[in-house]
Amino acid sequence: MIYLKTLKLINFRCYQEVVLEFSPHLNILVGPNAAGKTTVVEAVHCLGFLKSHKAGIDAEMISYDQDFAVIKGNFEKEGKLQEVVFSLSAQGKRILANQKPFRQLSEYLGFLHVVFFCPEDLEIVKGAPGVRRKFLDSNLCLVSEAYMKSLIIYRKLLKQRNEVLKNINENHKYDRKLLEVLTGQMIPQAETLIKEREHFIRELNPLIEEKSLAISGGKEKVSLLYMPSNYTGTERDSFFDIKKDLNSKTTTSGPHRDDFEFLINGFKAAAFASQGQQRTTALSLKLALADYLNKKTEDIIIILDDVFSELDSERQNQILKLLNSEYQIFITTTSISNLSEEILKDNKIITVRREEYKNA
Ligand SMILES: Nc1ncnc2c1ncn2[C@@H]1O[C@H](COP(=O)(O)OP(=O)(O)O)[C@@H](O)[C@H]1O
Ligand SMILES: [Mg+2]
Incomplete structure (x- = not known):
């Protein structure tokens, strides 16, 4: 098992400087549109794959008025505290794991496997x-x-x-x-x-x-x-x-x-399924993939970005019940009003408000 204990972002998109602390289980990041929720999980994605899930070019992730960005993650992995620092500048990207630089970025890959679900994944269906x-x-x-x-x-x-x-x-x-x-x-x-x-x-x-x-x-x-x-x-x-x-x-x-x-149920999803059903289908695939990869590779973190839009409250709650505590999970959402008390009390709710972090 691996989990991200703290994440520090410097000049990363809308974050000048921020430190976030996470639970080893389920973390729900909640906030309005453009608050910076996707940015946080994009940074976690970078620590796994050394690239964004959405940026066309790496430099996009550096704050508009800056010339470098840093993502620092403190993980607990194999019972030990491990530090990963990913930095971006005009010179390219660099990765340090426990102070050790990697000459080939590809040598680092495998430290952390991120299973990422985002709205664009509907395209898979x-x-x-x-x-x-x-x-x-x-x-x-x-x-x-x-x-x-x-x-x-x-x-x-x-x-x-x-x-x-x-x-x-x-x-x-x-x-x-x-x-x-x-x-x-x-x-x-x-x-x-x-x-x-x-x-x-x-x-x-x-x-x-x-x-x-x-x-x-x-x-x-x-x-x-x-x-x-x-x-x-x-x-x-x-x-x-x-x-x-x-x-x-x-x-x-x-x-x-x-x-x-x-x-x-035996019928082609691409042809007849509603948006909500297609979303559930794509999400089922990603969660299945996490279990599959976990058998082969371990060290998995699951990210579900904007997973709840277009889902009724019953499905939202079912999803949260289904997510087992075997993995650390990040969920972003604009609202937690549909989630049951029982779920909310057991998990870490992180409120993302951009203005707050701007001056943090
Ligand atoms: N390179 C950048 N520098 C500064 N701000 C950025 C940069 N890239 C994106 N942003 C801003 O970051 C904000 C947060 O975006 P995002 O994390 O996608 O929000 P959310 O997922 O909460 O809706 C947006 O307002 C966006 O304009
Ligand atoms: Mg978003």
Whole structure:
């Protein structure tokens, strides 16, 4: 178990200087719009991934009139107090863990895994297939080195193969031999990717069922349906269709075109679910993911940014009951008026008021 005891922000977006203290269990950050709630959890995200979940460029996170920003986190991890300092400036970003600098930022990754839910995650349910593939790829890369290796090789080969297909001229002249070799090399990589995706989805399914049933008070059971592109399940060469690809001048099938679907009680969520149901679906997925990752990696913190909007008070309370104390959890919300007394008395409520912190 890991938990963030204190967080210090300097010149980080709207915070000039602030120190916040957290509970090892559930922390509810409440305040009006633009008070700085998302900014706090964005900083925690940075301590996990060394980047924001929303900023296009890192410099965005530095306060408008400053030239550097610092995020300092004191964690309790493996029974020890550990300090992480992340800083941003025109020179780039730096990370220190227990005073030790990292030459490669990637060497630090893994200290802390943040499972982050934000309103944009609705796109996982209703957005384009690419959003779901990104979800599969980034999480599988976290837990499987074999997957990451295959993905890198596959992407490289795919780029080369598409290059060959694109360069077919009017006389239909192209490098047939090269196309066949590349296709042959892609098959074992595609097999690894598909096998691991299948396995991942199979393991997530009982978890997401459990979470969705709990949040909806037994009304909705969410499951995932994996849909590999053009894969019959038996034929090896059915991954790629050279004839079709020559016509389309691109690789029309393979793991780079896979997708999966969310079913609510067996019906497609993207097509019929309400905003509230889609939100519950995306949230169930993230909570299922936390339990899944926890079995493989540990050291997880859960962040639920703006999770309550569009949910009725029953679902809001169900969510809070469901969140077990195995993890440290941060929730941001504009209002706690729908939350039951019982929940409020057991958890840490942090009121976020921007003006207060400005001069802190
Ligand atoms: N680089 C920055 N410097 C100063 N203020 C910023 C910067 N980036 C964003 N802000 C401001 O921070 C405030 C808090 O935003 P946010 O944390 O998203 O609020 P909340 O999640 O509580 O609605 C906003 O008013 C925004 O304009
Ligand atoms: Mg916000």
